[in-house]
Amino acid sequence: MLTRVDDGPAIVACNTCRHSSDARDDGDGVRGGTRLVAALHAVKAGHASYDGVAVQEMPCLFACQDFCTVHLRAPGKVGYVLGRFAPTQDAAQAILDYAVRYAASEMGQVPYRDWPDGVKGHFITRTPPAGFVVE
Template sequence: MLTPVEDGPAIVACNTCRHSGDAKEDAAGLRGGARLVAALREVQAGDPRYVGIAVQEMPCLFACSEFCTVHLRAPGKVGYVLGRFTPDADAATALLDYALAYAESEHGRVPFKEWPQGVKGHFITRTPPPGFVAQ
């Protein structure tokens, strides 16, 4: 049931997420999560700055009311679940830009002034790393 992946900074995207609050799929019959994964990989492939951020996917992050969700994580850092994205290149770029700042941060806290506009208002929850709680 679990698949091993690299243990570094990663955006784990739900590949079965709804397309929007109103629709499971887009006009072509694709789920929003699948579209977001594709957008993340396309943006990542086009910019060498993102090489250190893994784009991983899995079915269902159990945030179904918050369509197009991702979990941002890295060893020893607070993790975040974000959602309500439009599954496109703009959202993917904002997520990858935030992930860069997150990966460079000491404990996963990125100052608000450094957040890309595209992630503001999309945070759902934060999760402590194993063995820690956040202050």
């Protein structure tokens, strides 16, 4: 089943992701994806600079070995899947900081020098927007 959401810049977070490479849940029995989604919402709520990026969630992005996974997307822009995050507010802030730069970019490509340290090493794949390939 598909649920319609706003078609603007968004972080789509997997709410069923593993907590880590070796644990499905944390010590309280909560999935890492659930914790990361909560952290994204909490960080976003505290900063007006994040208003231009939606936080959306769905079960399973099929990147299970790369726990705590998110997909960045926006119309007409290259999309990215990132993972292997700790489900923390620091990770959520880095993801949101990158997402703001991503949303402001022309084609979804943010210069490496502008990447927050918290997203470096977390990129899994990039996807072209519908009707395009990247040169």
